[in-house]
Amino acid sequence: MDFTEDQIYRYARHIILPEVGGVGQEKILKARVLLIGAGGLGSPIALYLAAAGVGKIGLLDFDVVDRSNLQRQILHTTKDIDRPKIESARDKLTSMNPDVEVVLHNTRLESSNAMELLGGYDIIVDGTDNFPTRYLVNDVCVLLGKTNVHGSIFRFEGQVTVFKTPDGPCYRCLYPEPPPPGMVPSCQEAGVLGVLPGVVGTLQATEVIKLIIGEGEPLIGKLLLYDALKTDFRKLNLRKDPKCPICGEKPTIKELIDYVEFCGMPGS
């Protein structure tokens, strides 16, 4: 692949890094990354991946921009209120970097469409906000052998990890079951510090770039915990569970299931 003069100049600060170089930048330009969720986590992830020149960025979301999103979802502006999030996102990303092909998936991720949707990408970035989708994304990634860059947030706390089977653990190894429905009151907003998804999403974007260029130590088998109030980062070890129902020694889940039923709650 030959870089254009514009590209050499645009990506100069990457190309001069020995760990990236022309070879790494070419990998970035050829990478295909799907972002599930174009909200709080998806915003910084999409912006940094577009700036880095990730060749194909898929955006999957079916929501429209609400004024209450703007406190943290920096892809969207006041003018975008009521627009589909992925259309608002596409405008920002293509104006930031014309090298990037932005593919829009204006749909809810379900067992019926997930294999085909995720199949077209190399790396999946999970920035969703509900358990059914988390388990669905996990299972598809395990079945298709895709790397899943996982981030989640709660008030002032964040969790980041990379699920990469067969060698590393998956989400089910970490949490075999979601919280039962009796403990899950619906639509009770807990609040979240607006900048928290910025920190967590930027960490996810960093992992994506590391995975693409094959440098450093990705967070495989490690759970990074971030506490914004204490400014505390900690890493815990995640183990691959030999009894994991999907990536263990004797898997019982060989195809996608009904995740809403599994989690006992409606997807959101």
Next chain:
Amino acid sequence: MSIKVRVPTPLQKVTGGKPEVEAEGANIKEAIENLEKNFPGIKERLYSEEGELRKFINIYVNEEDIRFLDSDKTALKDGDVVSIIPAIAGGLADHEGYLSGF
């Protein structure tokens, strides 16, 4: 012997808002029993009615998940840090009440 226990946000209702508390005990089970005396309600949030540790909450001793050690019989020594790490889904956190609200 003193163990430091890190309490996640959804459980802090039980600990009076404290993100970190002290516990005594030779193993995890004893430490949780000890916590229950000071913070009634914490045990039922960590154990199911069948007496098993809940599967959507992990407990770590220092950097290791006790499921891959000796579960709640994992021995503790002075200065160990126990972390309770629940599954969180993110975004609007519409599941907020799953640890604090029942």
